[in-house]
Amino acid sequence: MNRIVGIETEYGCLVNDDQATGTPDSWPVRVKNQIFRKAKLGAIDLHYRDYEEPPGNGGFLLNGGRLYIDMGHLEYASPECVNLRDAVAYDIAGDSILQAALDSMRAATHVSFLKNNIDHHTGATFGCHENYLMRREVQFSAPILGTLLSFLATRQLFTGAGRVGQANPLSFDWESSAETSPVDFQLSQRADHIVNDIYQWVQFNRAIINARDEPHADYRKYRRLHLLIGDSNMSPFATALKVGTTSLILTLLERRELPHDVILRDAVMSTREVSREGTGRAEIKMEDGRSRSALDIQRTFLDHASRHLGGDDEETDWILENWAFTLDALESKPELLVGGVDWISKKWLLDMFREKEGLTWQDPWLQSIDLEYHNINRESGLFYALTPAKRIGEFNDSVLRPEAMRAPPANTRAYGRGKAIESFQQNGQPYLINWDSIALESNRYLMMPDPFDTYEAEVEAFVGS
Numbered sequence: 001m002n003r004i005v006g007i008e009t010e011y012g013c014l015v016n017d018d019q020a021t022g023t024p025d026s027w028p029v030r031v032k033n034q035i036f037r038k039a040k041l042g043a044i045d046l047h048y049r050d051y052e053e054p055p056g057n058g059g060f061l062l063n064g065g066r067l068y069i070d071m072g073h074l075e076y077a078s079p080e081c082v083n084l085r086d087a088v089a090y091d092i093a094g095d096s097i098l099q100a101a102l103d104s105m106r107a108a109t110h111v112s113f114l115k116n117n118i119d120h121h122t123g124a125t126f127g128c129h130e131n132y133l134m135r136r137e138v139q140f141s142a143p144i145l146g147t148l149l150s151f152l153a154t155r156q157l158f159t160g161a162g163r164v165g166q167a168n169p170l171s172f173d174w175e176s177s178a179e180t181s182p183v184d185f186q187l188s189q190r191a192d193h194i195v196n197d198i199y200q201w202v203q204f205n206r207a208i209i210n211a212r213d214e215p216h217a218d219y220r221k222y223r224r225l226h227l228l229i230g231d232s233n234m235s236p237f238a239t240a241l242k243v244g245t246t247s248l249i250l251t252l253l254e255r256r257e258l259p260h261d262v263i264l265r266d267a268v269m270s271t272r273e274v275s276r277e278g279t280g281r282a283e284i285k286m287e288d289g290r291s292r293s294a295l296d297i298q299r300t301f302l303d304h305a306s307r308h309l310g311g312d313d314e315e316t317d318w319i320l321e322n323w324a325f326t327l328d329a330l331e332s333k334p335e336l337l338v339g340g341v342d343w344i345s346k347k348w349l350l351d352m353f354r355e356k357e358g359l360t361w362q363d364p365w366l367q368s369i370d371l372e373y374h375n376i377n378r379e380s381g382l383f384y385a386l387t388p389a390k391r392i393g394e395f396n397d398s399v400l401r402p403e404a405m406r407a408p409p410a411n412t413r414a415y416g417r418g419k420a421i422e423s424f425q426q427n428g429q430p431y432l433i434n435w436d437s438i439a440l441e442s443n444r445y446l447m448m449p450d451p452f453d454t455y456e457a458e459v460e461a462f463v464g465s
Helices: 026-038 084-104 142-154 236-254 267-277 294-309 314-332 342-357 365-372 390-398 413-427 456-464
Strands: 005-015 042-044 058-061 066-070 073-077 111-114 128-135 196-199 207-210 222-227 283-285 291-293 431-434 437-440 445-447
Touching: 005 026, 005 084, 005 236, 026 042, 026 058, 026 066, 026 073, 026 084, 042 413, 058 413, 073 084, 084 111, 084 236, 084 314, 128 236, 142 196, 142 207, 142 236, 142 267, 142 294, 196 267, 207 267, 236 294, 236 314, 236 390, 267 283, 291 294, 294 314, 342 365, 413 431, 413 456, 445 456
Parallel strands: 196 207
Antiparallel strands: 005 073, 005 111, 005 128, 042 058, 058 066, 066 073, 128 222, 207 222, 283 291, 431 437, 437 445
């Protein structure tokens, strides 16, 4: 992959009122304090980061990532990773850190964190944001953006987490809720909440691509592609496909080798149509007037990537091979993807439960099961009860690294940051930590503009002087 990537995950919090003391709003704060003040897994912020992030709101972790409270949710941002398995392992590390805190607080039986993106009760959505570092000189022309949006709108075939029902309050202006057909189950949790293709403001006008230019690196060399469209994935295999295939498409973009005939007429409408149709075979309108299925569009991207990138390195070939396997299985034998593609796994569980209990899709019981699929507790979360096929199971097991809760990636800037945090914990000096710098109260600071550099020697000299 050889690209700096990271994932930001906002977690839902579910509290059993009969057993727990406190509310879903109070538990994220209690768990955050447990992680920083008792488990000592990081260095909590001593300064304001902005008006919504006062001192103590969060901090950086020993593994190089970051944990903080964002609008009531606990949010974990994984450290900078440069290869695929690290990216997946450090995403899972966020789940492990939160669950370990609940376990140590003896709260795991009545408080749960959910790695999902919707609240069935309020209709709210919360995000899983992907970050990809790109070369600054890349120009985003209209055809390039159109092609990228087409890939992102259709990749939900294997990245979608699945959801029961729909979010009608977010209908388009010309589409009243009464005119839409009821949706029993759809591929993506975020699809109904995406109302723009490219936009800067995140909270009230969610776009496929967030336009803010904030690379946390040397502005002259890099830009950061910030994606809002993705679901939070329980399956490590799905996370790998999400990050891996997107990275390959960005490599094609940087090399000016994207395909030229896969621009959608309306990427936002197509995102919703693909999600609600539920199989990937729905015909969606292209800019040139043709209609094509999401599966057909993904095959075009796969064929193009295979032709131009196949053989580049072992990791690229793994992505291409498993991308092809997944598309083939989606078309002919989707049961092979149980445990690997979340929406297929969830629907398989729900179908079995509906048949056993004689339920319709409108039964609220199914919404509870929908949520429980995303419970990060390995003792009770429904995802962990699945038995995937060998290919998927072996990959999922290979990226479970308990050490990723404390140890940073060894080959990116996160390594130096993690070592600095370890030192700050020991010496008790006032500090300031950012993604691209560290500082001490004595006005000494160390800039770290290159995320591909570990800054090992520089950090050692900085904290030792």
